[in-house]
Amino acid sequence: MEIRDVPEAHLDRALDLVHLVFHERPDEEKRAHQRALMLPCERVGAYDGETLVGFVAAHRFTLSVPGGDLPCPGLTFVSVAPTHRRRGVLSGMLTELYRRCAERQVPIAALWASEDAIYGRFGFGPATRGALVEIDSRRPLALRVDPDERPPRLIDPADAPAVVGPYYEATRAHRAGRIARDEERWSGEWLVDEDEDDDELSPPRIVALGDPLAGYAVYRTKGANDDTHTPGLVRVDELEADTPAVAAALWRYLASIDLTGTVRAWGRPLDDPLLHFAGDRDQVRVTGQFPALWVRLVxxxxxxxxxxxxxxxxxxxxxxxxxxxxxxxxxxxxxxxxxxxxxxxxxxxxxxxxxxxxxxxxxxxxxxxxxxxxxxxxxxxxxxxxxxxxxxxxxxxxxxxxxx
The missing domain is CATH 3.30.1050.10 (SCP2 sterol-binding domain)
Known part of the structure; x- marks a missing residue:
């Protein structure tokens, strides 16, 4: 097998391999979106003759680390054909990526692990963790701090890169592990109209507080399901705030959206202030934790x-x-x-x-x-x-x- 670059002309082969490995059958719209994601990535493949049997793409990310930023390839679409497992394909591709990192003086790489058992063998360790938080919003959210009383306002997602983007970039310095977002990442990945995991969810909504901006939340909603007696849902994808009072105001807003009964936040930090200033921890519950970003010290x-x-x-x-x-x-x-x-x-x-x-x-x-x-x-x-x-x-x- 030969480890080499995957040219743009072979992107459809790479997509076919990814869908084979991850048991997917995406529609043309999703396939086109995945192709667009691959285009700016560095792409490494394993070829058996002219057959592509392994593939790794690497986003050209910048990651916040304590005290600054570092270039950090974000590995994705990692795939090995089922006919070529346990033949050194993944080892060969990652070795080539590590070599390129060293050549360019890039000291770290990162990924989200589809299978935790795999990536520790290649030197990746779980460097951040996320908490699944669920709020019973059928009654007013009990809080131990007074929310900021400035009125919330909705922001058109199309305006997010200009309005919310600079605030997000400023907050990155407060936490390690956060990826810089350019306009394309905001509009083409973070705020896409249809959620790929749940097509019943609404398009993204952005609620903001303060002028100048003091905090915002990105969320999607879904109506009640009468057949399963499931209440309407607010899914929170991101929430940033300058102060506990601003955070409390945003959580209060999210928990008071009409025709919903559950707020579910995916991947909150384990030290989220909400978990301290919530007035009733039976109403605000951590339902799970998981390793999130895996970091490799190259x-x-x-x-x-x-x-x-x-x-x-x-x-x-x-x-x-x-x-x-x-x-x-x-x-x-x-x-x-x-x-x-x-x-x-x-x-x-x-x-x-x-x-x-x-x-x-x-x-x-x-x-x-x-x-x-x-x-x-x-x-x-x-x-x-x-x-x-x-x-x-x-x-x-x-x-x-x-x-x-």
Whole structure:
């Protein structure tokens, strides 16, 4: 098999492979949308002769990390033909992507895992988590804080890139793990008219508060189903707010939309203020949690030195990376709020990591002490994991809504 670029002329072959692997039979509109998504991506394929038997596309994303932004390929449409499983196809394609990242000095990559069991083997660790939150909105939403009383207003989705886009970009700096959105991502992916998972949902609605903007929510609605006695639904895709009072006002608005009885928010951050200022946690319930964005440290040294650090740390870490040998070894990590160094050393080890677990900790969403307790990280010096956690800490947990 040969690993090489997939030209535009082979995009239909790639789509056929993706639909075979994911058991899909999309209509022409969805197929055209997927093709449009693939066009600007970097595309790597595995060819058996002239037959495309493996495919990976990589969005050219920019991801917020503590203290700044990094270029971050977002891997998607990962597919291997069922006739070519367990023959090194995925390994070959990811090895080529890692090589290209190194060549371009891109230190991290990310994906959403269709199967969790696969991607840890390739060095990806779950760096952000999401919570499923459900509100019983058949009665007024009970709140422990006073909502901002400025009137909400609806924004035409067509105006979102200009009106909401700058606010979103400003809020990205407050949380790691968030993808920069250009106008095409807003209109062509985030605010598409028909939801691909549920065609009964309305087009996207955007409610905003304040001028200048102090917060907004993106949501869709669905009417009641009399046959199943299911109340009308408000599905919240995104909510950002400057203050708890603004957030409370937006949640109150969403929970008071006529002819609905349930608000369901997919993928909220685990530290969402709603979970604290809700006046009745029987009314506002977390119904599930899941790993969201998986991060791969392609160049551990470059990734660690590119982020900011919350507290001093002077630790010797041993990293094991079976896919990128240059990352493996023993290194002294010396971090200060003003900078960091990461250099090879022969000194005794304080902490020993597999690269996937270091990736899970990288954005500040997973604590090294938890991984020590789980038997995944070896702590040779008592207190070393707690020291690393303090240094990696962020004011807010990393989070992303952008599935790709």
């Amino acid at each position: 160049d551990v040294r470059a990734a660690l030195t590119a982020r900011s650090w919350a507290a001093p740390a002077d630790l010797v870490v041993e990293v094991h990376d079976s896919r990128i040998p240059a990352n493996s070894g023993r290194f002294r990590l010396t971090a200060e709020p003003g900078g960091v160094s990461y250099e090879p050393t022969g000194d005794p080890v304080d902490l020993a990591f597999d690269v996937r677990d270091l990736g899970a900790c990288y954005l500040g969403g997973t604590r090294a002490t938890e991984l020590v307790a789980a038997g995944l990280v070896e702590e040779h010096t008592p207190g070393a994991a707690a020291t690393l956690d303090a240094a990696l800490r962020t004011d807010r947990l990393p989070h992303t809504d952008d599935e790709f």
